[in-house]
Structures are given as C-alpha cells and as structure tokens.
Amino acid sequence: MPTTHSRSWPTVLDEVTGALESLTAALDTEDDFAVLLHKTCAQVVNAVPGVDEATITLLTDDRPATVASTGESVTALDHGQYAAGHGPCIEAAASGKLVRVSVANAAERWPDFARDAAAAGFGSFLSAPLVVSEGHGGGVNCYSRQGGGFAELDEKLLDLYTSAVTPTLRVYSRYQHARDTVEHLRTALLSRAVIDQAKGILMAVRQVGADEAFTLLVEQSQRENRKLRDLAVQLVGQATGITPT
Numbered sequence: 001m002p003t004t005h006s007r008s009w010p011t012v013l014d015e016v017t018g019a020l021e022s023l024t025a026a027l028d029t030e031d032d033f034a035v036l037l038h039k040t041c042a043q044v045v046n047a048v049p050g051v052d053e054a055t056i057t058l059l060t061d062d063r064p065a066t067v068a069s070t071g072e073s074v075t076a077l078d079h080g081q082y083a084a085g086h087g088p089c090i091e092a093a094a095s096g097k098l099v100r101v102s103v104a105n106a107a108e109r110w111p112d113f114a115r116d117a118a119a120a121g122f123g124s125f126l127s128a129p130l131v132v133s134e135g136h137g138g139g140v141n142c143y144s145r146q147g148g149g150f151a152e153l154d155e156k157l158l159d160l161y162t163s164a165v166t167p168t169l170r171v172y173s174r175y176q177h178a179r180d181t182v183e184h185l186r187t188a189l190l191s192r193a194v195i196d197q198a199k200g201i202l203m204a205v206r207q208v209g210a211d212e213a214f215t216l217l218v219e220q221s222q223r224e225n226r227k228l229r230d231l232a233v234q235l236v237g238q239a240t241g242i243t244p245t
Contacts, residue, residue, distance in 0.1 A: 034067065037132075040165055041068035044140055047161045050149040051142040052122070056130065057093045058138035064090055067138075073120045074143050080116050087113040092127035092139035098159060099127045099139075100150050117143070124149035128162045132170060191229040194244045198232035201239045 037056055044054040055078050056068040064082050069075040081087025087110050092099040103123050107114035117125065124144040131137050140162050144150060195217070202213035217235075221228045237243035 037068040041140070042070055044142060044158070044161065045070060048126075048142060048154055048158050050124070050144045050146060050154055051126075052145050052149075053143045055089070055141045055143075056138060057089050057127075057141060058130075058132060059093050062094075064093060064138075074122075074141070077113070077117055077120060077122070077143070078141065081110075081113055084110075084112045086110060088125050089127055089139060089141045092129060092141070093137055096129040096131075096137060098129065098155055099125070100152075100155055101125050102147055104147065121145055123147035126150040126154060126158060128155075128158045130162050131166060191232075194236055195228060195232045197244070198235040201235055 041054050041056050045051045053069075053071045053074040055066050055070070055074050057064050057078060058067050059065075064078075066075050066078040069078070078089055081090050088099045088101055088106065091097075101124070103114050103117045103125065106117070106125070117123075122143045123146050126142040126144070126149075127139040129137065130140050140158065142150070142158065195214075198217060199210055199213040202208065202216055203210060206213065206216065208216070217228060217231060221231050224231065233244050
C-alpha cells in the first residue's frame with residue numbers, strides 16, 4: 001500500500017471520511033456489537049495509509065483480549081503479547097497513549113514481539129487508544145509489512161479516525177446494553193408469571209398457602225436438579241394442557 005506521503009491530502013482525507021461514513025451506515029443495519037467492532041477494524045485498513053492488518057484490543061479488569069481482527073496472523077501476534085505480559089498493543093491499551101514503533105526498534109524492549117512480528121512478515125506497528133465503554137479501555141492496533149510503514153502523519157490520521165469512531169461505539173454499546181437489560185427484565189417477568197401460576201396450581205391442589213406452595217416448588221426443583229422456571233412450566237403445562245412460552 002502506498003505511504004501517506006505518496007498521495008495528496010485530499011485523497012487521504014477522502015479515504016478517512018469514506019471509512020467513517022461506511023461505519024456510520026453500518027449502525028443502521030448491524031445488530032451485533034461484535035460484528036460492528038470487526039467492521040471498525042476492517043475500516044482502519046482503508047482509513048490509514050500503510051496499514052496491512054489491524055486488530056482491536058479491549059481490557060476487562062486489566063485482562064487483554066482481541067475482540068476484532070482482519071487476519072489470523074495478527075491475532076496470533078496479539079495473543080503472543082498477552083501470553084508474555086508485555087508488548088506494544090498492551091502498552092497502548094493500558095496507558096491510553098499512542099504507540100508507534102518499527103519491529104526492528106522493538107527488539108530490545110519487546111524481543112518476543114519483535115521476533116514473532118518479523119517472522120510473520122511485519123515491519124511496523126501503530127496503535128491508538130480506544131475507549132468503547134466505561135471500564136473497557138483498549139486500542140486499535142495497526143500492522144504494516146513495511147519497515148518504515150508509519151510516520152507521524154499516520155499517527156494523526158489514526159488518532160483522527162479513533163477519535164471520530166469512539167463516541168459512535170460508546171453510544172452503540174450503551175444502546176445494546178440497555179436492550180439486553182430490557183430483554184433480561186422481560187425474561188425475569190415471564191419467569192415470575194409462570195412461577196406464580198404454578199404456585200396457584202399447587203395452592204389449589206394441595207390446599208396450602210402461597211409461601212408453602214413456593215417452598216414445595218423450590219424443594220422439588222432441588223431434588224430434581226432443575227431450574228425453578230422449567231419445573232413451573234411443566235406443572236402449568238400438565239394442569240392446563242398449554243405449555244407457557
């Protein structure tokens with residue numbers, strides 16, 4: 001891929017703008033946050049000159065994980081850094097600062113990473129911090145096959161892209177979290193409803209109060225090692241001939 005300096009600024013900025021517009025359009029059709037992260041990762045390759053492969057690292061309780069990648073070889077390079085406990089992508093994600101380094105210059109500080117990256121055919125690394133949600137810091141990691149693949153200008157382009165992408169990902173993450181919470185509440189309410197129905201059936205059949213009926217349900221659930229809701233569904237189905245959904 002041509003370097004930044006071999007193309008005009010209008011061309012480069014058009015590519016960055018196009019990548020952002022493509023990602024924004026994906027918000028209207030994509031319903032899976034993990035897939036959206038993969039699209040974000042893939043767009044980096046188009047947005048930043050010199051990038052051949054890209055990954056996204058997220059930290060959860062200080063544990064790094066690659067949540068999106070454009071190729072298996074760079075995923076393996078990320079995992080090698082996680083296993084070693086050090087490397088440029090870990091530093092970028094943990095520090096919240098941009099990291100730019102040639103693989104050759106990384107040999108003294110991160111010898112394992114430098115060896116593995118060189119063996120995989122990569123010569124340069126660039127990562128910018130990315131904060132998707134509260135408590136989830138990370139970084140967008142860029143790999144180039146060129147030894148001098150990244151310059152200061154590329155840093156600014158990647159920073160521009162991640163700065164523009166971050167608010168969108170945060171909003172989408174909050175939306176998905178809220179939707180999941182609503183679904184969990186809906187499931188909980190449905191479970192409560194069918195358990196109340198099962199209690200009512202036991203109260204009528206056994207001639208017991210609500211508390212004792214619930215105790216009977218719990219005891220049978222424990223004896224049979226079954227979820228309380230599943231047992232309630234069975235009892236209601238047997239009594240009414242209609243299995244609750």
